[in-house]
Each structure stands twice: as structure tokens, then as C-alpha cells.
Amino acid sequence: MEENTQHSAAINLNDRFRFTVPFFDEKLNKEGQIVITINNESLIVFWEALGYKKVIDVNNNYELVLVKRGSIVKEIKEHVLRNEIRDYTKQINKKSVWAKFLERDYVVKKLFESFNTIEMNRNTGNETTGYLYFQNVILKVTSDKIDFIDYENFDGYVWEEEIIKRDFVLIEKGDCVFRDFIMLIASEDLERLKSIISIIGYLIHSFKNPSCAKAIILMDSEIDVEFNEANGGTGKSLIGKAVGQIVPNLFIDGKTMKSQDKFRLSALNGHHRIIFYDDVKKDFDFESLYPLITGDLNFEKKYKNAIVIPSTETPKLLITSNYVVKGGGGNAEKRRKVEYEVSTYFKNVLTPKEEFGHQLFDDWNEEEWTKFDNFMVSTLQFYLKKGLIEPKSINIDFNRLKIETSIDFIDFMDNLISKPEEYQKPSLPNVLLIDKNKLFSDFLNTKPNIAERISPITIKKWIDRYCNYYNIETNHYKSNGKVFVELNISNLTSENNHELNNN
Numbered sequence: 001m002e003e004n005t006q007h008s009a010a011i012n013l014n015d016r017f018r019f020t021v022p023f024f025d026e027k028l029n030k031e032g033q034i035v036i037t038i039n040n041e042s043l044i045v046f047w048e049a050l051g052y053k054k055v056i057d058v059n060n061n062y063e064l065v066l067v068k069r070g071s072i073v074k075e076i077k078e079h080v081l082r083n084e085i086r087d088y089t090k091q092i093n094k095k096s097v098w099a100k101f102l103e104r105d106y107v108v109k110k111l112f113e114s115f116n117t118i119e120m121n122r123n124t125g126n127e128t129t130g131y132l133y134f135q136n137v138i139l140k141v142t143s144d145k146i147d148f149i150d151y152e153n154f155d156g157y158v159w160e161e162e163i164i165k166r167d168f169v170l171i172e173k174g175d176c177v178f179r180d181f182i183m184l185i186a187s188e189d190l191e192r193l194k195s196i197i198s199i200i201g202y203l204i205h206s207f208k209n210p211s212c213a214k215a216i217i218l219m220d221s222e223i224d225v226e227f228n229e230a231n232g233g234t235g236k237s238l239i240g241k242a243v244g245q246i247v248p249n250l251f252i253d254g255k256t257m258k259s260q261d262k263f264r265l266s267a268l269n270g271h272h273r274i275i276f277y278d279d280v281k282k283d284f285d286f287e288s289l290y291p292l293i294t295g296d297l298n299f300e301k302k303y304k305n306a307i308v309i310p311s312t313e314t315p316k317l318l319i320t321s322n323y324v325v326k327g328g329g330g331n332a333e334k335r336r337k338v339e340y341e342v343s344t345y346f347k348n349v350l351t352p353k354e355e356f357g358h359q360l361f362d363d364w365n366e367e368e369w370t371k372f373d374n375f376m377v378s379t380l381q382f383y384l385k386k387g388l389i390e391p392k393s394i395n396i397d398f399n400r401l402k403i404e405t406s407i408d409f410i411d412f413m414d415n416l417i418s419k420p421e422e423y424q425k426p427s428l429p430n431v432l433l434i435d436k437n438k439l440f441s442d443f444l445n446t447k448p449n450i451a452e453r454i455s456p457i458t459i460k461k462w463i464d465r466y467c468n469y470y471n472i473e474t475n476h477y478k479s480n481g482k483v484f485v486e487l488n489i490s491n492l493t494s495e496n497n498h499e500l501n502n503n
Helices: 002-016 041-048 080-089 094-103 177-185 190-204 236-244 287-294 330-334 352-356 366-386 395-405 407-417 436-446 446-455 456-470 494-502
Strands: 024-028 035-036 052-056 062-070 071-073 130-133 137-140 146-149 213-222 249-255 272-280 298-301 307-309 317-321 337-342 428-435 474-478 484-488
Touching: 002 080, 002 094, 035 041, 035 094, 041 052, 041 080, 052 317, 062 080, 062 456, 071 307, 080 146, 130 366, 177 190, 177 236, 177 352, 177 366, 190 213, 190 236, 190 317, 190 366, 213 236, 236 249, 236 272, 236 298, 287 298, 287 317, 287 330, 395 456, 407 436, 407 456, 428 436, 436 446, 436 456, 436 494, 456 474, 456 484
Parallel strands: 213 317, 213 337, 249 272, 272 317
Antiparallel strands: 024 035, 052 062, 062 071, 130 137, 137 146, 298 307, 428 484, 474 484
């Protein structure tokens, strides 16, 4: 058995070094002794013949890499170059050359910098095409087709860390445990299922268009913001884990993360396609991520210069939270995120292990992994066909209203609007005319204990946010030294009215 292993290793080394040329000369001196000299230029050619190159990034820093199968790029450390010399001299039975090599350090910066440079052209696809990298093949995915490409024939480079450590086998669509899990996450609602499938497809599509980039936020559909309670356990993190089985992500534990830590992204590398903030706390500063979502990423690594990643190459963002994630508000926040409220099935009914009889991912056999891979490819196809489908709010919009105002103020306004006849303008029955100072005073009479914490300016903001939620047009103005607000309730839908009567 040992002899067979050694024989196979020898064959592999022969194959590895078959295109190399010697980097040393052997000559006899006057005394008839063999003198070995090592040529730096030949040494560079030797290493390059084995696939060693350098990559220069946008910050003008270089990395040593090994290019395999024509397109797979692997970062390497300097000692690997030295190991190649050891193996080569052993293979050709030249211990004296290895001894000569060790007399001085040939693995030096001036030689690295002379390696051929490759432009790390990462072919991430475009709006209509995506690529997924498996051990045996690259998948070129469009909305209605899957093509298979050998790594040797791929137009672009792939970081070795991007390659899924499984072979891809195309199968007919069938049952899949993870799809069943997603169905329960979506409350078995077809429209919500379409939304979460499109979200997964968006995340595993490595192409990024900064003009329409979104952070994906997964949260519980039931969050008691009034009592500041959120228990989790709904399966949000398992979606992040599933995405990480297809594209590499940088995992950041939101519970222990310090928002002011300037090195929190120090582990980020070029192969990461997603930054996964898992289980962030209620004080998580979403606004600080705005530049990362649509612009260039500037971050620091310890003992290194600041790094800049251009907007087209920055990772996408996935955030899970048991709380409402707050940003700066308004359109600036809204256009940078998609919020998906996860069903509480796995918190209130069964755990995933109880539901399926095993741990997702950890207990899968090869057949289940094949089904999973095919399902994930189908999510990419669905996204390429339908785009990113934003789900309808279940509770998130109303929870945000409660956070941005107060539950007492919402109750106060609900009562006010439920009795429109007290404020109606005779000529415009759908327009309510309200004296803001009187409204402020009336509200404080119901809750005198908060008088020191709010002001008329606060009330104006709360009115606007309340009316924006219920689709009520507002008009603030002054007249005869008084301040008024007109509320146009003609756009209140029957659904809004039902909600007002039940809040």
C-alpha cells in the first residue's frame, strides 16, 4: 500500500514539473569539482512555469498567487516557493542543488516583484447572467438555461475560496428539504415564497450593480417593540448559512460586534461576496453601512495601509436581527434595503430539527446536497427572470411607526381620526383642520408624564410619520398667529380604516 502511494506521488511530481526548465548550472572547476550556480532569472521562469504569478489590487498592493487549471487563483505564502524547489530537486535526485539553494535566501522580494502580473478579472456576470463555481465545473446561469464551462476554458479568474467543495450534478426538480424549510419561513404564502426565493437568488449572484444594490434584512414577523422583547429562533440565520454554502461570506457576530471598531472588517478578503451581520443588536447603526451598499468600501486591517474596494466589487450585505433595524429614515434608508419578516413557525411550533428529523446541512447526505445545489441554482434563475421582489409588510411598518413616534401618540391620533366630524372643514369634508397647539395640549393632557420629553417640533414630526404610514396627505401652515395642519383623509383605504379601528 505504501509503495503504491509513493509511486502515485512520484507520477504526480513528474507531471507537475514536466514543463519546467532547470534554474541551475553544473560545471567542473579546475580541480575537477562540480560547481553549482543558481540563476535568478531562470529561477523566476521556473516558478512561473509552475503557475506562480502576482496580483496587484486597486490599492497597488501585490499578492503572490498560484494559478491552477487556467483560471483558479490561490493566494500563497513565500514558503510554498521554497517547497517547490525542495520537491523538484528531490524528484531529479539533486540533493546538492537543494543544499546550494539553502546557502542563501532566493525567496526574496525582488524576485516576487519580477513575476508576471495578472489582472484579477473576476467574471461575475451581469444583469442577465450569473456564474456559480463547483469543484467539477463552472455553471453559467441565465433565467432559462444552464451551461457547463471547464475551468480551463473560463474567461476570467476565480479565487479558490469561491469554489463550492462539491461536484454539481444536474437533476430533475423534486423534493428538497431546504425548499420545504423556505416554504415554512414564508408562511406557505406563494407571494412571500417568491420574495424570499428572489432574495436568495440576489445574494448568490456575484454581480453587483451599485445603482440598485440593496442590503437584505431578515427579521422576525412578531417583534414586541412596546416592551422591547424579541426572542429569535425563527430560522433567519439558517438562510444566511444556506447562502454561505454557495458563495463565501464574511461572518460577523452581531451580538459581540462593536460598531466603533475600525478593524471589524479586517478579515475581509477579495473572495468574500457577502458580509453577513448575524443577530445584530437593537442599537445597530444601519446608516453607517450606506457607503458600503452603494459606494466604495474603505476599511482598515491591522498593521496595513487602508484598503479601498470599488463599488462594483464590494460584497453584498445580509443582516439578521431580532429587532427593527434603524437607519437615518426617509427615502435614503428605504432605497438601500429590503426587509423580510420571517414566519414564527420555527419558534412557536417546531424547531427545524423537530420538523425534518435532522439538522439542516450538518446531517445531509450526498443526495440531499445535490437537491440543495439544484434548488439554489433555481433561485438564481428566478432572480434573473423576476428581479428582487420586495415583500409586503406584515408588522414591520407599524413597528417602525411605534419606534419613531410612541404607542400613546398613535392611539391618540387613531381616536382623533376616527371622529372626523369634530374637525371637518364644511367645504371639504375629507379634509380635517387641526390647531397644532391645541393638539399638543390635548395630547399632553392624556400623558402629562412625557411633557418634558417632547416639544411641538416633535409632535409635527410624529404627525408626518403617522400620516405617511396611513397615506394621509398633510399641509402645515400658519394663519393669524396660529399653526395648523390639514389632514386629507380621502386616500384612506378600507384596509387603513380597518387598521385604525383595530390598533
